[in-house]
Amino acid sequence: MDRKPGVYLCEGCGIAEAVSVDDLEQVASGELKVPACKRHAAFCSEEGVALIAKDIESGEVNQPIIVACSPRVMTDRFTFPDAQVIRANLREQVIWTQPPGEEDTQALAADNLRMAVAQAKNSDPPVPHGEGGASRKLLVVGGGVSGLTAAREAARMGVEVILVEKGSALGGWARKWSRTIPHRPPYRDPQPNGIGDLIAAVEADPAVTVMTGALVTRTAGGPGDFTVTLSQGGKETSERVGAIVVATGWRGYDIARHEYLGYGTSPDIVTDIEFEELLANGGIKRKSDGAVPSNLAFIIPGDSERMPYSSGVSDRVAIKQALQVIEAVPDAMVYVIYEDLRAHGTAEEFYRQGQEAGIIFQKGRVKSVAADLTVTLDDDLLGQEVPLSGLDMVVLSTGMVPNSTNVDLSPAEEGADQLADDIDPAAPVKVARGNGEDEAEAAETSGNGAAENGAAEEGGEPALPGGPILNLQYRQGPHLPILAHGFADSHFICFPYETRRSGIYTCGPVRRAMTIADSQQDAQGAVLKAIQAMRAADASTALHPRVGDLSFPEFGLDICTKCRRCTVECPFGAIDEQDDGYPVLNATRCRRCGTCMGACPVRTISFKNYSAQMVADMIKAVEVPDEFEEKPRILVFACENDAYPALDMAGINRHRISPYIRIVPVRCLGSVTMLWISTALECGYDGVMLMGCKTGDDYQCHFVKGSGIAQERMAKVGETLKSLALEEERVQVEEVSIADSGRVAELLNSFAGKIDEIGLNPFKGF
Amino acid sequence: MSGADQKTPGGKTKFTYYPGCSSQGSGKHLDESLRAIAPKIGIELEELDDWNCCGASVGHIGGGVLPNTALTGRNLANAQKQGPQDVVTGCAACYLNTHAGNEKIKSDVKMRRRVNEALSAADLSYDEDLQVRHMCEVIVNDVGVEKIREQVTNPLTGLKVAGYVGCQTVRPFASTDGGGQYDTYEDPKFLDDFAEACGAEAVPFDPKTSCCGGSVSVMSPDRTLHLIKEILQAAKDAEADVISTPCPLCQTNVEMYQDAINKKFGTDFNIPVVFYSQLMAVAFGMDPHKDASLQRNTIRSKKMEDMGKK
């Protein structure tokens, strides 16, 4: 398609008062020779929009370059079918941060126009990578409450489901149990867990194919087109599914690891899991002599002694079980020993119910549980050490260990070496160094201290034992990435279902320790996300966070050196390697962040509307004054989700920013290629700043590790700069959040000051 | 939230009046001034016939729960004979004990049965649904503060009043349905409203619901003088001419220990402590002695007496 750019210079919101629109028009028509150039007092007005629309309809323009406000506003108005809209930000990032009428302000405005035109010249409308035909079938792994709920809810949406359960029967833990923590008013009494009805509903649902005693032995492909190999009774079948919900649940934490709790020294010291089974199976009886106990202590050890995530559930379980004891044995003396009783939310009512029923709650730390069942505790509220004797049963709260792996399997042979790395939460950032290096050596973690803090590092053992659940046939290994304590959770508070494996969603206790009611709600959410993934795959559009984006990276294999950087660095494992070593994109897995583009040393990865060449041309489009003018130019790459809005908001707040700054929004800092840095320095820019999101344990990058990768890459720029006799400080990476509207101005101004101190780029003019 | 200026008066006018034991001793001036102002604010107080001690809280310790409640039962049984009108008392402790006892008898079937069994020894019984109320609550909810304002002929202009509510007048019933929801436990406004309605100035006074030590002050003042001192200090800091209170025990404690406090802490308090009803009597232009009983205050308020002479 022919590119037909047209420049639309808006005079509104004070632009015409602050800069000379005549001069801008001269730049557009004269200097840049854009055939169409129009002005209007407010392009966002009905009249203004109609003006642009008319040009598009007449076929005169298909790339309207709107030189007005930030691309973050008026988006709906400046959306035209059959046209590719380019925005140049003259309001928020020029006239709101610069004094009106100054030469430098005019220069900044002109440069923003030049960059937009350069962007247009390198940009084509994206075309879909696929042609539809995505599978609408859902694979649910795990037949407990979460998996059953997921299957049922998906079926209600008209989606066909294959439900795979490892064990011989559906129902998971809940099938062995009877009552659960109340989640409906009056929040007072344990309520039936409803598992029987749920199993029956799923089994009766014609849309659900249940496979028990079955495993997923292999998963290949991507959203809309996963090929899964299912093994049942030694027989393997292959299925094509569009998305996967992983609901593999949990297992008990091994409380015997803490000897002082006495587990194993007496048959009457049991875990809460064992006790739950006693409750469900018709009676509370001591294992030792079958007698009904009448003095029981429930011990909730501190989180440091078990799975820290478990407090979401186990404190309430202790209350529930204690209540059930009193219900069965009204005269029983029942104690719950806790440090902080986490009966949060409406469970406070449940706590009160427990107290009213006569449960004695003791705040303190247990020091020992003897084989004769004497519990010794530091009783905080009595202020003394108390031996609790005469007990005839002790129940220990364990913890919920997520089944992020299948412990029945030995680590998969294929990709076994990647196990520890892949599921190590402390290693969110993996960077390959270069051509042909051994992967194991090439992999390293970011320098943000994450590695030192990682739980998996302690004792040097892999975080989790066992084989992979899905056995992903991905370049980046067979496992789902996990977070702290092995939970396959999302790292994002706002987006609880985002995993690093597109189209695969976790729910229930494999994601976070949760109750039955929470698991059911969680399964509903996961199903919706899975359905969206299948729809997106069908439409060739991206998933979170660039929902709806049709662009995708294309690989120019002719000059590819098979360095494998792209396949290693992709935060989502979207790129595999062919047998011949060339990268191959699984487009439906791709989130369109451009990290691969930033990684590629030969710049052969590009999007239709976002490429190394495009940004390089934008960089070159800026008029860099010669050294005699003594006006530096500083290039800023700003993450479009956080730093760029922060820069806009600096404008909204009318903060003054150095006029020498030129800002290029990037999809993610991970997409910043070294080429852009070198181009900038060659063009005579005096400094470059990269503004990306926070990295480390609490990373805020929505592409997980793009920002960290950029830091890693730039750490090496210093040496290059030095070799060119340039100061290292000329290139800086800053972690900037969206809330830094005040700080960005300070950062940029002080960077401009520093450049001033260092002096201008000696290569200027070469 | 103060109920005083937000509620429309309930309008009840006739009450069975329970003066309580202090009316015959330390709290005589409360009783006298209340009886004096009652007709002015449109309420009729018919004294409870042959009333007995409410038992108060210490009585419970000496006698036990049931005998104590039976004392209340006897009063209520006699009140029942006088008619269905609400029982009202001006004494905080009488109110608290009688109100609580009444609620317990009414809500607890077993307690009602036991109390009536005891009452039967004197051929009495209590089976009606009487309400036991505090005079202040009646003034807020049935009389209305506006009515007080209307009756003022001798506004107490320039008199600075520290409104000391004390504990039991508001706790633990003032914010309950049974207690008439007439004010808050910790920051009640009604007493200041009363003073302002009388034309006086209610000064800011933080310890309005601090404790004077109650009966512990009577028994072992050494343990509680510091509490009373804080009340006096706050009143002095606020440059109050008088402290006003609704509670006979508070009135006595805060008034009579001032010498002892001055001796112990080296202070020089000499602040009159009067009942709100005394303020009203003076403001209504009534006799400062016969009606307002100002002569019964051991620390006398010259300012009020002068106002009363007008």
Added chain:
Amino acid sequence: MSEGRPRSQTIAVIGAGIAGVTAAVEVAETGYDVVLLEKGPSLGGRVTRLNRYFPKLCHPTCGLEINYRRIKENPRLKVITMAEVQGVSGSRGNYSLTVKTRPRYVNANCTACGACSEVAETEVTDPFNYGLSRVKAAYLPHEHAFPMRFVVAPEVIGTPEAEKIKAACKYGAVDLDEVEETFELSAGAVIWATGWRPYDAAKIEVYGYKDCPDIINNVELERLANHDGPTGGRILRPSDGEPAKKVAFIQCAGSRDINHLPYCSMICCLASLKHAAYLREQYADAEVDIYYIDIRAHDKMSAFYDRIRNDPQVNFIKSKPGHIVAGEDGRPLVCGERTIEREIYRNPYDLVVLATGMVPSLGANFTAPADLEKDEYGFVLPSVADDGGQFSAGVASGPIDVALSTQSATAAALKAIQAVRAG
């Protein structure tokens, strides 16, 4: 009701806080039409006013930015601000919502250029900052406001100043003739995401919120800590503007208390831990005391609790204070009993923060429609019935944190879609 009316496939989402925004976006991205109704002038609800989220200490506007972009780009999603739902009638597939819109006095022509604000003189209480600051009578609700459109405060309507404001707008965006309007909206399913308000700390008389400027609540502290708040992000004493370095947090200020909120609000412990982190980040010599009954750091939050607990300048005092009074120097004095040490204390602070809980906005007086179940606190329960068409999300459904709110919103979106599919 309106039996003959065609079934609606549109889903109405009431409330555009994090839960409502999430629910609406999730519905739209699954290919269904959705109308998002917001009472205020801009989206984001309570979370927009938070400085950061626990436990990551990331900024709420970051996730909102992504969501707003999704809204801007999705033609299936329609946003109506200044709109309050007065009532809902009908049944699944066939609801009618009575919606009342309040005037903003600024129409869609607004470019957010700010000319109106420049001529405005009157300052009104800034609702975004919980009244801790004042703002010009023509204002942008805040820097991240979406839609990015100004508001003219009703206080100046009818004054010459309003005419001046109108005249300043070159785009005909100021419309002083706007009036309250009521209209009916058809929907096949409804998601209640009406959120919460902080418990009125003044109701806890003994904690002196009304009496002492240096006793504030936790949402106010969020504004003080926020870069676009009244102090530019510095945590200062409201009384004299001095840095607040010795700060007490009073947990369960209202929550877990039958006299106030019988339930535990779930988020306040974590919020105070987060606030301790703010203070420690701002002032190297800050000292923080957290008065608590139980620190309820649920699931993964326990690691966050450990992190704050390991800070020697953050003390945890197991005690529910009896009262807080102004000391002789005017500083707040927290009085009570340290339960573990069995000591009576009277501790002075620069600033006392009441960790107030969450009250459902719908409130106890809200009459739930027939197919919605409400508990005695006013929370609308997530629906379990198969034939319902109304659902709840976020804090409207119970006292939960942001992660659980977004989880519940995603689930509610699914249930609402199922309802309109079933008709």
Added chain:
Amino acid sequence: MSVALPAEAERTYDLNFARWVYRNVNGGDKLSLCMQCGVCSGSCPIGTQMDYGPRKLFMMIRAGMKEEVLSSNTMWNCTSCYRCVVRCPRGVPVTYILQDLASKAVEFGYAKKEDNTRFSKAFWWSAKTFGRTDERLVTAKYYFSFGLVEGIRKGLGNLKIALGMIKAGRMHLGASHGVKDRKGLQAILKKAAEIEAREATES
């Protein structure tokens, strides 16, 4: 008269004493709801003079510490200000429980020497004898409960106050006021005590 106390506990947290309190102490049925927040002890006007304070006393009840609880001075320092009652987040009627614990301590012989014991006995004597409280006689009886010499000393200490009250007409010197139907009143009280005794032995 109350139900007999349970036997000495053999171990800490034997719940028999706690259960006795729950069942036999006025307000005790709400005691199990105490969550040990400390608002009661922290609100107490003279809490510093209490050995344990209500919160800890309640924990000790759960721990079965009968002797320590009944010998405590906590209930004797209660001024009945009811702050704890209105502030308790769990609705535990703290003041009432303390009052009845005091009563039980008297009944079971744990509190013979407390000032309050003497005072309440004097108070009850007046109520029982006259049907009304005679402040002068109660005070006198209270002072003399310490013995003749101590009584005169204490009484003289307050002589000035007494004289002031007499002068103001708020303390009379004549015969005690009383109810008309003393006989009936005494019969009621006797019957009430009988009922309590009967119930205590029945249970």
